[in-house]
Amino acid sequence: MGQATMQARIQRPSPIADDGNEQRFCSTCAFGSVCSGGGVDKIALHELHCLVEHVGGYRNGDTVFRTGDRFNAIYAVRSGAVKTRLVDLEGRELVLGFHLPGELVGLNAIDPEAYPCDAVALSEVEVCRFSFPALATLATRMPAIQLELFRRLSRDIGNAALLAGDYSADERLAAFLIGLGRRYAERGFPMHTLNLAMSRGDIANYLRLAAETVSRVLRRFQDRGLIQVDGRHVTIADPTELFELARPILSR
Amino acid sequence: MGQATMQARIQRPSPIADDGNEQRFCSTCAFGSVCSGGGVDKIALHELHCLVEHVGGYRNGDTVFRTGDRFNAIYAVRSGAVKTRLVDLEGRELVLGFHLPGELVGLNAIDPEAYPCDAVALSEVEVCRFSFPALATLATRMPAIQLELFRRLSRDIGNAALLAGDYSADERLAAFLIGLGRRYAERGFPMHTLNLAMSRGDIANYLRLAAETVSRVLRRFQDRGLIQVDGRHVTIADPTELFELARPILSR
């Protein structure tokens, strides 16, 4: 099963955020909960809406920002998928994470004041760009936005720690698939029909495994009836059993 | 070389933050940079100083907060050392991090609104307690404090990702020692004379190694003349060489 076929399949039900308007803003956007959560005055919402800058046209392999670029904005993925990665001195890649529509990228750049990693498009990608100084200023006037930022940052700390444990390949992969399903579901997409935007190599790299191991484990999962694999299209056939495997990681 | 001997040795040059005052606040405190950085008006500084609550008297093994406790405050270590850890369903411990004087604990609890881990004293410990709602409110009036919080959160994301790579035992341990030295140095303590507050088991657990491996690697480092080991007292004899070992991790 080939690569381009899969690519096409990914695009079909493209997880794209709607454009929203000043009252609803982007419905799948990172700040959706702030805006739709009520209690947010329309003036501030208007300001948030004005603040954002839509950037699109990235294609597979394009970089949204690079390691060392001066930090001045955080990004929310609008459509497509983005990976963050760093490349060490020997040229080896280290994938830090994948970012789906509605998720924020660049939060780890606030402290060093320079992006500590590259953000690379895994497909056609559109993003929202938030000037960080402007966002921070707005946050002082809008506690709901400040809190949402604190929350997102806090969550990322937890997520980063998830992978750090010494888990088996099976546990890692199970947790990865379940986690991906949940994140899709959060944005209103089917939970058990995954269209992976990333290659086996990227997954392996992210999970700190060899690409061959990822292949083998997926095979084994399929043989056990836990999932159906068809290239980059994965269906979770037995969610409870898969979750059971992932429990050591997911139940923290 | 015994355990209690080491404990005593740790206490001697106890890394305790001074009490500060309303103009200087705690000099080694988490918000030291905010306060001493100028541009902070005295009224707000006064408020920050009022906000904090000093809590002490923790002894080795005491818990500052527990997994599942409702989140309402973040803590700054004033003296001693604290580990954060979680205990999985099978009762196995997973050490998330060590916190030295001046460092913040509990930032990963903002999002779940409950502490996702235990914070356990590794020695006699004193902390500053900051009510989070009060701190967040203050942050809306004091952009410098807001920014400092954003920074701390952002930094923790990066730190959490450091360990996640698939590094060798040697690399991990070298990076651990160098990192510890740097953090001590930040607070004005000697960089190459480390008094470990934590057991080999804790270090191993934190680095995702077996305790036996930690012993063996430390032995090997000593045989190579990189460090001097005497129980929990470690002297870095060859910083440059040790750093070279840790480079794949530390130079990100």
Place this chain on the structure above:
DNA sequence: CCGCCACCTTGATCCACGTCAACACGGCCG
């Protein structure tokens, strides 16, 4: 003082996963 216990060290064995190698597939381009 003795016995227990927590911590640390060292050696022997084992195994999960990485590495190496070979091959299959489809896309793309000349």
Place this chain on the structure above:
DNA sequence: CGGCCGTGTTGACGTGGATCAAGGTGGCGG
């Protein structure tokens, strides 16, 4: 069309570090 390349799969083999086991040390309580 044919060659090439990126991606994915599968098998054979090697190894870093976990695990198991045994012993050493000092502190502390009885």
